[in-house]
Amino acid sequence: MHWGHRVCTMTETPNWPDRLLACLDPLDTPKPHRPARSDFDLNGNGPRQPPDKQAAVLVPLIERPEGWQVLLTRRTKDMPTHAGQIAFPGGRKSAGESLIDTALREFEEETGIGKARARLLGRFERYETASGFDITPFVAVLQTPITPPPGPARGGGRL
Numbered sequence: 083m084h085w086g087h088r089v090c091t092m093t094e095t096p097n098w099p100d101r102l103l104a105c106l107d108p109l110d111t112p113k114p115h116r117p118a119r120s121d122f123d124l125n126g127n128g129p130r131q132p133p134d135k136q137a138a139v140l141v142p143l144i145e146r147p148e149g150w151q152v153l154l155t156r157r158t159k160d161m162p163t164h165a166g167q168i169a170f171p172g173g174r175k176s177a178g179e180s181l182i183d184t185a186l187r188e189f190e191e192e193t194g195i196g197k198a199r200a201r202l203l204g205r206f207e208r209y210e211t212a213s214g215f216d217i218t219p220f221v222a223v224l225q226t227p228i229t230p231p232p233g234p235a236r237g238g239g240r241l
Contacts, residue, residue, distance in 0.1 A: 098150075099150075102203070103203060103204065105206070106203055106204025106205060106206060106221055107206070107207070108204055109182065109204055109205060109220075118207060118209055118210045119208075119209050119210070120209060120210035120211070120212075121211050121212040122210070122212065125212075130210075131212075133210045133211070133214050133215055133216035134214045135174055135175075135214050135215050135216065136174070136175040136181065136184075136215075136216050136218075137173055137174050137175060137184065137216065137217045137218070138172050138173075138175060138181040138182070138184040138185035138188070138217065138218045138219070138220060139170040139171065139172025139185060139188070139217060139219050139220070140170060140172055140186065140188070140189040140200065140219075140220050140221075140222055141170055141206075141219055141220065141222070142170075142171065142189065142193075142222055142224050143221065143222065143223050143224065144223075144226060144228065145223065146226070153171070153193065153224070154169065154170060155168070155169055155170070155171050155192050155193065156168055156169075157169060163213075170219065171185075171189040171191075171192040171193055172184070172185055172188045172189070172192075172217070173192075174215075181218045181220075182202065182220060185218075185219075185220045186200060189222075195224070195228055199225045199228065200222035200223075200224055200225075201222055201223045201224075201225065202220055202221070203221045203222060203223060204220070204221055205218055205219060205220045205221070206218075206220075206221065
C-alpha cells in the first residue's frame with residue numbers, strides 16, 4: 083500500500099496494526115505541510131486546480147474472527163454526486179465543524195452505526211480530487227459486535 087511519501091506494506095502478519103499506526107499522522111498534531119496526493123498525480127495532464135471544498139472520510143476497520151475487514155458503503159443511484167460508487171463513509175465539511183467531526187458524522191449518517199463505536203487511530207495524508215475536494219481520511223477501529231440498523235442508511239447501504 084502506498085500513501086504519499088511513505089511506503090507501508092500491509093500483510094497477513096499479526097503485527098500489521100502496528101505497521102498501520104506507523105503510517106498514520108497522529109490526530110493531535112496539526113496537518114503536516116506536505117503536498118496532498120491528487121487525481122492530477124494520476125493523469126498528469128491539465129492544470130492542477132486548487133480544491134475549493136473540504137471533506138473527510140472514515141476508513142472503518144473491524145476485527146472479526148476470520149480477520150480484519152474494512153467497512154465500505156455504496157452510494158445510492160439518486161445521489162447528486164458520485165451516485166452508485168463504492169466509497170468510504172464521508173462527505174463535505176459543514177461550517178463550524180472540524181474534519182474529524184465531519185468524518186464521524188458522515189460515518190454515522192451513512193452506516194447507521196453510532197460514531198461512539200469508532201476509536202480513531204490517526205489520519206492519512208490529504209487527497210485532492212479533480213472535482214475540487216480536499217479529502218482528509220481518518221482511520222478508526224470499530225467496537226464489536228456491530229449491529230447496523232435494518233434498511234439503507236442516508237446516502238447508501240453498507241457493504
